[in-house]
Amino acid sequence: MITVRPATRADATAIGRIDVECWQSTYAGLLPDKMLVGLSVADRRRVWTGQIARHPGDTIVGLDAFGRVEGFGNCGPCRDRDSGFAGEIFTLYVALDHQGKGIGRALLLGLFAQHLARGQSSAIVWVLRENPSRYFYERLIGKLVRQRTLRLSGAAVEAVAYGWPDLDTVLKTQARAGRFTGES
Numbered sequence: 001m002i003t004v005r006p007a008t009r010a011d012a013t014a015i016g017r018i019d020v021e022c023w024q025s026t027y028a029g030l031l032p033d034k035m036l037v038g039l040s041v042a043d044r045r046r047v048w049t050g051q052i053a054r055h056p057g058d059t060i061v062g063l064d065a066f067g068r069v070e071g072f073g074n075c076g077p078c079r080d081r082d083s084g085f086a087g088e089i090f091t092l093y094v095a096l097d098h099q100g101k102g103i104g105r106a107l108l109l110g111l112f113a114q115h116l117a118r119g120q121s122s123a124i125v126w127v128l129r130e131n132p133s134r135y136f137y138e139r140l141i142g143k144l145v146r147q148r149t150l151r152l153s154g155a156a157v158e159a160v161a162y163g164w165p166d167l168d169t170v171l172k173t174q175a176r177a178g179r180f181t182g183e184s
Helices: 011-024 031-036 041-053 103-117 132-139 165-176
Strands: 003-006 057-065 069-077 086-096 123-128 144-153 155-164
Touching: 003 011, 011 031, 011 041, 011 057, 011 069, 011 086, 011 144, 041 057, 041 103, 057 103, 069 103, 086 103, 103 123, 103 132, 132 155
Parallel strands: 086 123
Antiparallel strands: 003 057, 057 069, 069 086, 123 155, 144 155
């Protein structure tokens, strides 16, 4: 059984580990090696501890059946006011050995519920075009809505955005399919 709940500062070490693990695995060959090798769990733990303290409820974690943090995501208001979307998913990562088990879906739906609770009825997420995990968003009815070039550690990389204009309908559809209970 997968449980999704708001992150606490005690989760920051696990979040930092998953963050580094996923960046180094997913973005190998897409982003500069120097950038990826330079990532550290201690640094990411500090970043996530601060994020969780400053923005309670913006970060959620997915727990496995034993209560271990195996994924996380965070969200907030959309940074691009011209996008037409109220909310934005900033991060969504699942530990490599737990991918494909439903944690990512539970996290994304939990983030959608978080947006709705804050009056944000739509959401967007940006992902690197070459990230093979981006098709996960298409499977969850995300529509390709934008693209742009990003500069990360001196490298120009193409990014695409998936959007959901009606989060309420997405959650109701997932609930009817038995994939979302609305409980965390």
